[in-house]
Amino acid sequence: xxxxxxxxxxxxxxxxxxxxxxxxxxxxxxxxxxxxxxxxxxxxxxxxxxxxxxxxxxxxxxxxxxxxxxxxxxxxxxxxxxxxxxxxxxxxxxxxxxxxxxxxxxxxxxxxxxxxxxxxxxxxxxxxxxxxxxxxxxxxxxxxxxxxxxxxxxxxxxxxxxxxxxxxxxxxxxxxxxxxxxxxxxxxxxxxxxxxxxxxxxxxxxxxxxxxxxxxxxxxxxxxxxxxxxxxxxxxxxxxxxxxxxxxxxxxxxxxxxxxxxxxxxxxxxxxxxx
Amino acid sequence: xxxxxxxxxxxxxxxxxxxxxxxxxxxxxxxxxxxxxxxxxxxxxxxxxxxxxxxxxxxxxxxxxxxxxxxxxxxxxxxxxxxxxxxxxxxxxxxxxxxxxxxxxxxxxxxxxxxxxxxxxxxxxxxxxxxxxxxxxxxxxxxxxxxxxxxxxxxxxxxxxxxxxxxxxxxxxxxxxxxxxxxxxxxxxxxxxxxxxxxxxxxxxxxxxxxxxxxxxxxxxxxxxxxxxxxxxxxxxxxxxxxxxxxxxxxxxxxxxxxxxxxxxxxxxxxxxxx
Ligand SMILES: Nc1ncnc2c1ncn2[C@@H]1O[C@H](COP(=O)(O)OP(=O)(O)O)[C@@H](O)[C@H]1O
Ligand SMILES: [Mg+2]
Numbered sequence: 001x002x003x004x005x006x007x008x009x010x011x012x013x014x015x016x017x018x019x020x021x022x023x024x025x026x027x028x029x030x031x032x033x034x035x036x037x038x039x040x041x042x043x044x045x046x047x048x049x050x051x052x053x054x055x056x057x058x059x060x061x062x063x064x065x066x067x068x069x070x071x072x073x074x075x076x077x078x079x080x081x082x083x084x085x086x087x088x089x090x091x092x093x094x095x096x097x098x099x100x101x102x103x104x105x106x107x108x109x110x111x112x113x114x115x116x117x118x119x120x121x122x123x124x125x126x127x128x129x130x131x132x133x134x135x136x137x138x139x140x141x142x143x144x145x146x147x148x149x150x151x152x153x154x155x156x157x158x159x160x161x162x163x164x165x166x167x168x169x170x171x172x173x174x175x176x177x178x179x180x181x182x183x184x185x186x187x188x189x190x191x192x193x194x195x196x197x198x199x200x201x202x203x204x205x206x207x208x209x210x211x212x213x214x215x216x217x218x219x220x221x222x223x224x225x226x227x228x229x230x231x232x233x234x235x236x237x238x239x240x241x242x243x244x245x246x247x248x249x250x251x252x253x254x255x256x257x258x259x260x261x262x263x264x265x266x267x268x269x270x271x272x273x274x275x
Numbered sequence: 276x277x278x279x280x281x282x283x284x285x286x287x288x289x290x291x292x293x294x295x296x297x298x299x300x301x302x303x304x305x306x307x308x309x310x311x312x313x314x315x316x317x318x319x320x321x322x323x324x325x326x327x328x329x330x331x332x333x334x335x336x337x338x339x340x341x342x343x344x345x346x347x348x349x350x351x352x353x354x355x356x357x358x359x360x361x362x363x364x365x366x367x368x369x370x371x372x373x374x375x376x377x378x379x380x381x382x383x384x385x386x387x388x389x390x391x392x393x394x395x396x397x398x399x400x401x402x403x404x405x406x407x408x409x410x411x412x413x414x415x416x417x418x419x420x421x422x423x424x425x426x427x428x429x430x431x432x433x434x435x436x437x438x439x440x441x442x443x444x445x446x447x448x449x450x451x452x453x454x455x456x457x458x459x460x461x462x463x464x465x466x467x468x469x470x471x472x473x474x475x476x477x478x479x480x481x482x483x484x485x486x487x488x489x490x491x492x493x494x495x496x497x498x499x500x501x502x503x504x505x506x507x508x509x510x511x512x513x514x515x516x517x518x519x520x521x522x523x524x525x526x527x528x529x530x531x532x533x534x535x536x537x538x539x540x541x542x543x544x545x546x547x548x549x550x
Contacts (some may be wrong), residue, residue, distance in 0.1 A: 068444045090446030096437045104459050104536050113455065117445045152536065168441075178444070 016043035016079065017208045018050075018067055018176065023076030024233075025062055036062045037073075038233035044225070046081075047206040051219035053265065054229030055273045060212040063234070064178050067210060068092045081175070090118060092176045093169030093207075097184040099161040101153035107164050108149030111136050114172040121172055139167045143197050159190035163197065170201065177202075179211045183218065192250055195221050203246055216262045216269075221248055228268045238268050326506040331513060334506035342495065346514055349480050349491040352408055353522075356415025357476040364420050364472070365465065368427025372461065373453060378428070389421045394482055401487040411483040411491060418479035419472035426468035430461025463530075463537035470526035474519050481515055 025037040036059040044050040052060050065071045066078055069085040078085040093114070101110045115121040115132055125132055140149055143163040153161055162182060169177055179198075183191040199222060202209060213219050219226050220242055228238040242261065244252060252258055308328050314320070315327035322330050335342065371378045371385075393414055400410035434456055442452050484493025492511050499507035 065440065068440075070440055070443055088443045088446055090444070092444045094441050094444050096440075098435065098437050100435055100438045100441060102438075102456065102459070104462075104534075114445050116455065117442065117447045117451050154536075172445070 017046040017048070017081055018044040018210065019077075019079035020063070020067065021077045021079070023066060023073040023078065025059065025066065025071070026074045027062075035233040037066075038235055040076075040229075040235045042227045042236045042239060044208055044210060046208055049202060049209045049211070049222060049224045051211045051213060051223035051226045052229060053213060053216060053219050053226060053269065054234060055231050055269060056214065058229045058232050058272075059234030060229060061180055063229075064094075064180050064210065064212060068094065068176075068178055089176070091174050092178055093172065093174035094178045094180070095162075095165045095169040095182045097181045099153075099158075099165035101161055101164055101168075103153055105153075106149065107145070107151050107153055107156065108133075108136055108140070110153060111140065111149075111164060111167045111171050113168060118172045136167070136171060139171060140164075142201065143167055144193075159186055159194065162186060162190075162194060166194075166198065166201075170205075170207070173205070173207075175207055177207050177209045179209065179213075181212055181214065184214070191215075191218070196247075196250075198222065199247055216265045217253055219265070220244075220258060220261050221253055226265065228265060228272070230272050237272060240265065323503050323505045326509050330506045331509045334504075334510045335513065338507060338510065342492075342510065342514055345490055345492050345495040346518065348408075349411075349477070349484065349493065349515075350518065352411035352480040352483075352491065353415050353473070353476045353518075356412045356417075356479060357419050357473050359412070359416045360419040360423055360472055360476065361469070363416070364423025364468075365427055367420075368424040368461075368465075369431065369458075371424065372428035372431025372457070373449075378432070385421065385424060393417050393479060394486070397483050397486045400483070406487040406489065408488075410487050411480045411493075414483035415476035415479035419476035422468045422471045422475065423465065426464040427461050430464035431457045434460060463534040466526075466530035466534050470523050470530060473522045473526050477515065477519055477522065 020040055020042050023037055023040045024035075025040075027034040027036055040059070040063060042050070042052075052063060054060055062071070066073055067080070067085070069078075069080075069087050069089045072086075080089055080091070101107070102113070105113070112125075112132065115125050121132070137146075137149060140146060143166060145160060145163050145167070148156065148160065148164075153164065156164065162185075166182070169179075183194050186194065195218060202222075209222075211219070211222060224242055226240045226242060227236045228240070229235065230237045240261070244258065312327050312329060315325060320327075326334070367381070371381050396417065397410055397414055400413055404410055404413075431453075434452075438456060439452065442456065447455070480491065481493040484491035485497045486493075488494045492515055496508050496511035499505075499511065
């Protein structure tokens with residue numbers, strides 16, 4: 001088993017798909033504002049799977065919003081695919097801990113929501129309904145929800161809702177997938193199932209992923225690079241390549257190399273929490 | 276692979292209590308009536324102080340043609356006032372829920388307006404419009420308008436921030452957000468407010484009729500009390516109460532029909548009263 005595969009041989013900025021350069025973020029007015037980020041820098045290569053870990057309240061969610069242009073940095077620069085981000089980017093799909101499915105829509109209709117908003121799908125949707133329906137059904141099937149499209153979200157368990165939320169984030173084939181603690185509210189078994197679902201989707205489609213998580217095993221299982229953040233005001237204090245070959249299995253998570261990496265990250269974080 | 280929620284939704288155990296739920300208000304009501312009747316007979320209370328239920332029924336029967344006529348007038352002003360309140364309340368509620376600026380501008384005024392006892396406005400309306408149908412319609416409108424505005428605005432203003440982020444990251448316009456999320460989401464709040472609003476409209480009509488009208492149940496009661504026909508006053512009260520229950524039940528059924536998903540989904544509802 002080739003656990004020690006080659007680390008991603010990418011050399012930072014030039015080929016970065018997402019580039020966060022020396023970003024400060026202050027919420028509210030300067031005087032009494034909350035200094036959420038201070039000098040945060042990192043980059044993610046195209047098709048890469050980055051995880052961001054750090055103590056709670058350190059600005060991980062803020063970093064997500066910055067990268068998708070939902071908020072603007074107080075200082076510094078954010079690039080996406082070579083362009084500076086100045087407003088909502090519209091090539092991103094997002095999923096959160098709260099699945100936020102709309103209760104008045106069926107699961108299938110929920111998943112197809114982005115198609116009603118993002119071009120070119122928006123204008124093609126009406127005349128190519130069958131094709132899009134097929135696509136949505138196929139995506140549902142790929143996360144293990146085949147046949148659940150007609151159900152209302154409230155009829156699904158938490159894990160199933162989160163699968164649907166993942167589908168909604170991917171239906172318009174975004175180049176960038178942003179996940180903010182997406183499995184944080186799930187039980188351990190469901191969470192581990194969803195790791196493999198997400199890994200399979202990513203290996204098949206190779207979109208770029210930024211995953212915020214406080215579960216270090218999750219980060220090591222899924223990501224090719226892990227960025228550790230400091231306590232607030234947050235910045236990246238360490239970046240680790242994860243050298244294990246894909247696809248990773250639950251078995252791998254018990255191997256010494258895996259466990260060592262998790263411990264190493266944990267040390268980093270507990271040091272950060274103390275300062 | 277998929278979760279056990281595959282099985283059909285089981286019937287909640289609470290359903291077994293349905294029969295006693297249905298019977299409880301009838302048992303209580305009949306019990307109270309018997310106690311009332313018995314007290315009047317035992318203590319020989321004079322009819323013009325407190326008529327017994329049988330006296331009230333007799334009066335209802337004796338005057339049923341007149342009562343029906345006046346009840347029709349009351350229902351008429353109630354419904355017209357209510358319809359205006361629905362249209363106006365929906366428009367203002369949407370405006371206030373949609374725009375932060377309008378919210379800031381209107382909220383103190385709405386609160387102030389809602390704090391004014393509407394009885395105090397009726398004499399002003401009489402000066403402007405004379406006595407009769409118009410003051411009753413306007414009073415009905417004024418009373419039922421507020422809960423609709425507040426509920427619709429609340430539904431719009433409480434969209435989950437994550438849902439907004441999902442949509443904005445797709446490049447959704449404010450129009451998209453309004454039609455795809457805000458408006459459908461506020462519908463349960465709207466329908467919940469209707470059943471409150473229609474009963475308040477009835478109260479408004481009756482109040483206005485007791486002050487400035489020569490028809491309607493309110494007028495009938497005032498007229499009867501000036502003739503010391505206390506059983507007829509009580510008959511009027513009974514009719515108002517029955518109309519109230521009937522229209523409430525009607526709109527509760529409408530609510531259930533259109534937004535049944537909200538009672539199963541996670542959307543929260545609340546009723547705002549006024550008067
Ligand atoms: N909209 C906001 N207004 C003011 N402060 C905020 C806002 N959003 C987040 N913060 C603050 O910024 C800091 C970082 O928040 P967040 O990015 O949510 O952290 P994390 O996701 O790592 O827990 C926190 O201290 C939080 O209180
Ligand atoms: Mg967060």
